[in-house]
Amino acid sequence: MAKVNVYNGEEIVARVEYNELLDGWDGNCHSSGSAGHHLGITKLKSGKFVLIYGTEWEGERDTASVVSDEEALFAVLKSGHDELLDQPKYARLKALSDKMDGEEE
Secondary structure (H helix, E strand, O other), rough: OOOEEEEEEEEEEEEEEEOOOOOOOOOOEEEEOHHHEEEEEEEEOOOOEEEEEEEEEOOOOOEEEEEEEHHHHHHHHHHHHHHHHHHHHHHHHHHHHHHHHHOOO
């Protein structure tokens, strides 16, 4: 697998393995909402979450960026891959999601 630079603002803070864990099937291909674009997620040793933005388009590069827990959870929920929250790696996101479940009157 390829390594992707992780940015925190303009600074490269890590390199992570590329993945497409948050892609969905649109009936034609796996993507993250538009043809040729993919979305992955991982967690750094520091505990920070990273979204990985993949591309199949010539002239574009795969990138990754540090995101807040809320942004990471939103990406997981939006992708429909809630099963990821059951992995120990994403326990903080699961707790945040469970807390959201209690917001209804």
